[in-house]
Amino acid sequence: MNTSSKKSAQSQQTSGLTEEEILQLFIEHSEDILVLTNSEMILEYVSQSLARMLDIRIEDSLGKKINIVLENFPSLPLMKQNQKMVIPLINSVNKRKYLIEFQFKLVLASHGNLQAIFAIGKDVTDRELSLKKFKDTAFKEKELNQLKSRFVSMASHEFRTPLSTILSSSFLIEMLLQKDLGEGTKDKILNHIKKIIAQANRLTDITSDVLLLERSVQADSKVHRKKIYILHFAKELVEAINHENFELRTVKFFGPDSDKAIHTDPSLLTHILRNLILNALKYSEGAIDPEVHLVYRGAYFEISVKDYGMGIPKEDREHIFGSFYRAKNVGNIKGTGLGLNIVKELTKKLNGEIWFTSKLGMGSEFFVSFPVK
Known part of the structure; x- marks a missing residue:
């Protein structure tokens, strides 16, 4: 008997465990996550560490497609030998999310065809969250x-x-x-x-x-909501702007027949609408008068401000809500480039949405939508 055989025999005599039993013991108590599938991505082995993490039964998982048991798992063409990939896994019981870094080992048959896929994973949730922060x-x-x-x-x-x-x-x-x-x-x-x-x-x-x-943009700035009647509020605001403008141009208002009580911050909503209406006047000089439309849409109300002015160039549209950004076709029209950025931030504070449509040389229409309560 050679030296290595003697040592192996001695270790077996000391612990009373075979090499296969020792290997199984290490696998079952290892923190590493081990997964084995066949070439069709059918699960053939799942380690206890993964079962404990996700509160799943190993016997219920075997024989199923891996992306049914682990729904965010990539499809076969995405995997390469020794490739590393961080995959989010969610515990279906407590909904806790884990970020697992898997390294893939492709097991090839003698003729070169894929025989199995072995994935070794480790929990990198804390690392990835720290990196994201x-x-x-x-x-x-x-x-x-x-x-x-x-x-x-x-x-x-x-x-x-x-x-x-x-x-x-x-x-x-x-x-x-x-x-x-x-x-x-x-x-x-x-x-x-x-x-x-x-x-x-x-x-x-x-x-x-x-x-x-x-x-x-301050997260802790307060929103002071109170009940107002939106039809009366919007009409009064439009009339005030027309009066300030000495009726030189008249903003037209269109609304429903009945009023509706809403809960909002009147100060923030006033700034949003004033900015959109004044922009419509500013960027449509010499064109048809702008229009303001109020529409009820179930649990939401929607206000649109339409002008028939210069419109927004395509290349500027994705940046139009940015800070200090102004479209290239505004010429000598004065402005800071802050107005729409502020409008977007205030709209978010009121749990609303803002979007627009525009055609160059034909005008723009801005929409804001807010929940009634």
């Missing part, structure tokens, strides 16, 4: 840095023009006041005062948008 944090930091960069770029451009106008108009007023007020001088002074007021208001609007955007 790190990626999410890194993405948010990157997005925040990009947001800050775009804000600085926008601010340096948008603030410079109104401030230059304010300063130059103030200087001219000072010069004019030092002279005798002749014919037409008073009109010139009033004209420059109007410019100062307009540009100061513009700066105020930009600042307000930035502050509102900051508040809207």
Whole structure:
């Protein structure tokens, strides 16, 4: 008897277990997950570790397709020799989700055809969740840095023009006041005062948008809901905007015959609708008057704002709700690129949805839908 045979015999005498029994013991108590299927992906072996994790009976699993027992398991063409893949598995009893990293071993017959698939898995749930958290944090930091960069770029451009106008108009007023007020001088002074007021208001609007955007993305900002009647609310808002616009252009309102009580935050809803309506007026100058439509859809109500203006180019549509983003065809129309981003964030806070349709040169229609309660 050689040395290795002696050692094997000694170990068997000490434990009283055969090599096959020892191997079975290791397999049953190992934390590794072991799965064996035939070439048709029929389960032939499932380790106790997987059965314990998913609360399944091994005898009920054998003889079934693997993706019936483990529904997220990939199909055969996706597997390659020694390939690693993280697969989500869910315990059907307590609904707990596990992320298992499997490594596949393809067992080939002597003629080269696939005979079986052996998969060795380990629980990497904590690792993958930590990695996702790190990626999410890194993405948010990157997005925040990009947001800050775009804000600085926008601010340096948008603030410079109104401030230059304010300063130059103030200087001219000072010069004019030092002279005798002749014919037409008073009109010139009033004209420059109007410019100062307009540009100061513009700066105020930009600042307000930035502050509102900051508040809207805060997860802990509160929504103050109360009961309002939506038909009356929407009609009154449209009438107020028409009055502010001195009836130079009239936003048309279309709604149902009856009113309906809803629960929402009137302040947030007002900002959403005002922004959409004012955008419709701003980007459809010289076109047919914009329209606002209110429709009840079961447990939801839907408001659409339609204009017949310039429309949104195809290449800009996927970015239109982004921060500081403005479509390429807006020309010299003033704006910060924050309005629709704020509208989207506020719509989410009210558990609503927003979408739009648009045809270049023919106009756009924005839709918002909210639950009644």
